[in-house]
Amino acid sequence: MFDTVLVANRGEIAVRVIRTLRELGVRSVAVFSDADAQARHVREADTAVRIGPAPAAESYLSVERLLEAAARTGAQAVHPGYGFLAENAAFARACEEAGLVFIGPSADAIALMGDKIRAKETVEAAGVPVVPGGRDPELAKAARTLGPPVLLKPSAGGGGKGMRLVRDLTVLDEEIAAARREARASFGDDTLLVERWIDRPRHIEIQVLADGHGNVVHLGERECSLQRRHQKIIEEAPSVLLDEATRAAMGEAAVQAARSCGYRGAGTVEFIVPGGDPSQYYFMEMNTRLQVEHPVTELVTGLDLVEWQLRVAAGEPLGFTQDEVTLTGHAVEARICAEDPARGFLPSGGTVLLLDEPAGDGVRTDSGLSEGTEVGSLYDPMLSKVIAYGPDRATALRRLRAALAETVTLGVQTNAGFLRRLLGHPAVVAGELDTGLVERVVADLVSTDVPEEVYEAAAAVRLEALKPTGEGWTDPFSVPNGWRLGGTPKPPSFHLKAQDPVTYTPRGTATVSGDTVAVTLDGLRHTFRRAGDWIGRDGDAWQVRDHDPVADSLSQAAHAGADSLTAPMPGTVTVVKVAVGDEVTAGQSLLVVEAMKMEHVVSAPHAGTVAELDVTPGSTVAMDQVLAVIAPKEETE
Known part of the structure; x- marks a missing residue:
């Protein structure tokens, strides 16, 4: 076993790997950018090395700086985690050339499986079933031979980027051109492949483990069909769809x-699996790294996958055979991401003011968070994972819903409440899953309305802050109860803004203590956690800010009907296409804001003139910050 291992990653996966290193008595080395100097993974490692400024290209993606950090700290091996350079063949090769053990497959295996076209050809030759399809340069011909619907995919990458579902072949050429543009922008390679589209498919993957002595086993499957925009959000093991025979057949295909x-x-x-016939499974791709969802496999097998990554990389043989792998119970994982469901799941950000992550019987949280953590726009939006285990699926689902209700991340908007509601959807409870289910039901699970009790709680916190403190005589004018000398009491009202501005007068009773506020309205008690101007419950959170109607009125009057364009999310302005004085048309693209690998185009709400422009390329902006003001075009008679 190694003495020292460098973890070439950040956030929750770095913390996860460091935990196993500590249990094995192996010294851990963390790396960090300037943005992560106070991060949890830095504090939990035995030592940590600064590798550059905040942008990933100058830190976590810098092979040179990572190798230098390994050399400075005497690391013998590098664990890449997932994301960043985890599936980069050049990095694996550079580690080997530097005398370091790359904790993962060989550079050749990474390169082979990273090329979707070569990967399909290789596994097909080994007898693994693949989705019927074709590739460049005969892409269009293959698509027409297959017939609609077909799926266009980039050969060089995944994550949904560059993918196009084509149901009408009359627009095939346009869709191919668009897919090439996205693939080139995302991966630097516009090579495409085409596959037959399987309606309402299920996404089921098999975990494999191989040593350097010729032993390969599979550890069962994970159901990953609950996805949004081709990104997994809920995973579970085992799948309710598979029987033992199909599980064994798919496992053997994965081993091959x-x-x-x-x-x-x-x-x-x-694998992509038709929901109506799970025996007709097809190879989709191989991920040559540890998966985000590996904890569900760990919980049902009792194996620590990070430990076995380390042991295999150190040259040890697997300590068990396929017959000794057993699946016990059921596990489900939910990915907590910095995003706002009420704003179309746009990335969020901020400072974690209050953190409470669930734990206990049958519940595990893998997290990179701590109170005070700054969640910015430079890195992946996933903050943590909450995993629940039980003797059966129903128990695991109940435990996970309860755990998500206990999850508190005030200061940063997350999807925890949305995931809790998704897990309670009848189709999810029944196990009737497919990769399009979330998109079909998302509107029923997201609400932009703010419940009255949220305003009641926010007002109660403000009312409590106004109460006089100390002993002795109290001036009646200092008590915020609306008392007037010789007049009718007028209870205080508060100008608040969670969505649209409101003026709210408390009408219930409340108890404010520590980080909790409880209000009773119409005989029903509601309890919230609170921090700053944030309150939350059951995984949901609201930032209820004070609103100044006078300042707002003056601002509107100053612009005389002009529309202010605000940042839809915290991020960085990457493109500015106009200047003050430019005339624009309705819907014209004016600026681009980027956050957490997502670009958002800000367009003109109407025809007019750019009256103000408050940002330049590279500007860092907060959510709702004014970017530009468009004065409407005056109509001529």
Whole structure:
């Protein structure tokens, strides 16, 4: 076993890897950018090395700086985590050339499985079923031969970028051109492949583990069909769809896929499975790294996958055979992300003011958060994962819903409440899943309305702050109860803003203590956690700010009907296409704001003239910050 391992990552996966290193008695080395100097993974490692400024390209994606950090700290091996350079063959090769052990497969295996076209050809030759399809340069011909619907996919990458579902072949050429543009922008390679589209498919993946002595086993499957915009949000093990025979057949196919590329370490073989006939499964791709959702496999097998990554990389053989792998119970994972469901799941950000992460019987949280953590717009939006385990699926689902209700991340808007409601949807409870389910039901699970009790709680906190403190005589004018000398009491009202501005007069009773506020309205008691101007319950959170109607009125009068364009999310302005005085048309693209790998185009709400422009390329902006003001075009008679 190694003495020292450098973890070439950040956030929750870095904390997760460091935990196993500590349990094995291996010294851990964390790396950090300037943005992460106070991060949890830095504090929990045995030592930490600054590798550059905040942008990932100058820190976590810098092979040179990572290798230098390993050399400075005497690391013998590098664990890449997932994301960043985890599936970068050049990085794996550079580690090897520097005399470091890359904790993962060989550079050749990474390169082979990273090329979707070569990967399909390789596993097909090994007898693994693949989705019927074609590739460049005969892409259009193959698509027309398959017939609609077909799915266009970039060969060089995943994550939904560059994917196009084409149901009408009359627009095939336009869709191919658009897919190429996205693929080129995302991966620097516009090579495409086309596959037959399977309606309402399920996404089921098999975890494999291989050593350097010729042993390969599978650890069962994970159901990853609950996705939004091609991104997994809920995963579970095992899948309710598979019987033992299908599980064994898919497991053997995954083992053969791993053998076909000389795989070593932990990897995942992903399959697309028709919900109506699970025996007709097709290879989709192989992820040559540890998966985000690995905890559900750990809980049902009792194996620490990070530990086995380390042991295999150190040259040890697997300590068990396929017959000794057993799946016990059921586990479900939810990914907590910095995003705002009420704003179309746009990235969020801020400072974590109050943090309460669930734990206890059958509940595990993998997190990189701590109170005071600054969640910015430079990195992936996933903050943590909440995983629940039980003797059966129903118990695991109930425990996870309860755990999400206990999850508190005030100061940063997350999707925890949305995930809790999704887990209670009848189709999810029944196990009737497919990759399009979330998009079909999302409107029923997201509300932009603010419940009255939220305003009641926010007003109660403000009312409590106004109460006089100290002993002795109290001036009746200082008590915020609306008392008037010789007049009718007028209870105080508060100008608040969570969505649209409101003027709210408390009408219930309240108890404010510590980080909790409880209000009773119409005989029903509601309890919230609170921090700053944030309050939350059951995984949901609201930032209820004070609103100044006078200042707002003056601002509107100053612009005389002009529309202020505000930042839809905290991020960085990457493109500014106009200048003050420019005339614009309705819907014209004016600026681009980028956050957490997502771009958002800010367009003109109407025809007019750019009256103000408050940002330049590179400007960092907060949510709702004014970017520009468009004065409407005067109509001529």
